[in-house]
Amino acid sequence: MQAAMASVSTFVAIFLVLLAVVSSDLLVAHANTDFISGTCNKTNNPALCISVLTAKPRSSHASTEHDLASIALEIATNTAKHNVKVIGNLSKNNQSTPEGFALAICLKAYTEATSALEIYANGNFQIGLYTSTLDNVSFAMGASNTCKVAFKRIEKKSLVSYIDREMKEHCTVASNLINLLVHK
Template structure:
């Protein structure tokens, strides 16, 4: 997911790329600008909407949607785990984890999406920073009880 987020930031820098159909080469060349080209390509090629895009900005929009969907899904999974573990140290850590994921998803959905769609990439970047803080809170909650979080960080 963090690579999808990296692509969002790249859209601000590369949205002036010439319009082209998002074939594998276009996706690959756009993803080359991320920290992990292979994962970026795999994530975007796995989404059928990517093949319909015509700009790096369109790919970044898809990446943002993937990130939002992942945060929503993971938040639901963590919420279920937290309910099953109430009253235990792991349950408390999962409750922190759940709150962080829900908050990050809401921030990305409300502010990140609006900022991105409005061309405010600095605002989008701020939402990504908030999501990174949520990931840190999750890791700290589990570190406090000496366990590994059940899911990878939202943003790394």
């Protein structure tokens, strides 16, 4: 009988410990979601900001606007790098075509955007030159427009309109969050 009661007591103790752990994690996650929402509400497009940041699990650990801006800059940089790979693969399959010509322009634009973000924007951000960082992000965002124009010139539907839109959105979120730091 005592063994059964000890077993029940152990089970209840373990259950209460697990409940406490889960509850505290939920409270922290909720608090971080509130922080992300509160910060994103200061931007031009809160819904987009929240959507982009909550897709990155590391955002839930951010505790400052600087942290969130850094994460958004990382997301934009990773998007540019990913887009270079996608466009590079598409270029191989469309050589000697009008689409291949447009993709070559896109590839150059996204390669330059990646450098602008990875080297210049990141470096400027790390040393607190937020206005320069914004210029770098704005330059990188232009890759999507350059690509759009390249396909428009050949009067063909863009093969990369989805990634162009994503690049523009991710750079917009990064710009909006970095802009919050400019006046501090």
